[in-house]
Amino acid sequence: ISDLRQAAAILKGRKVAKHVRALIFPATQKIWKQAMNEGLFDIFVDSGCAVSTPTCGPCLGGHMGILAEGERAVSTTNRNFVGRMGHVKSEVYLASPAVAAASAVAGYIADPNKVMEA
Structure with missing residues (x-):
C-alpha cells in the first residue's frame, strides 16, 4: 500500500503523458x-491510469500491457x-513507484x- 500511496502522491492533480500507458496492479x-477505500483509485483513474485486480500481467508477458518491438x-x-x-x-527499466509515476x-x-516541483 505504501507503493500505491507514493505513486498517488505524484499523480494527484496530474495527467499521464498522452503517449504513455500507465497500469496499476495492486499486489x-x-x-x-x-487502496480503493483510501481513494487512490480515483487519483489513478483521474490521471489516466488503468487499474487492474491483483494478477500476473505484463510483468511476465501475460496480458494487459505486453510490450511490442521497440516499446x-x-x-x-x-x-x-x-x-x-x-x-x-x-x-524494461526497473524503478521505484515514485520514479514510475x-x-x-x-x-x-x-x-x-x-x-513534484513543476
Missing part, C-alpha cells in the same frame, strides 16, 4: 481493497530479463522531485 486483494516500460517489478514483458526487442507524467524516465 493483493487486501491491498486492492485498502519501453518503466516497471516496478523485480525482473527485467530479455523478453520477460513481451517482445525480445522491447526495453513521475515518468508516466513526464513521458520519459524522470526524477520524481522535479515532477
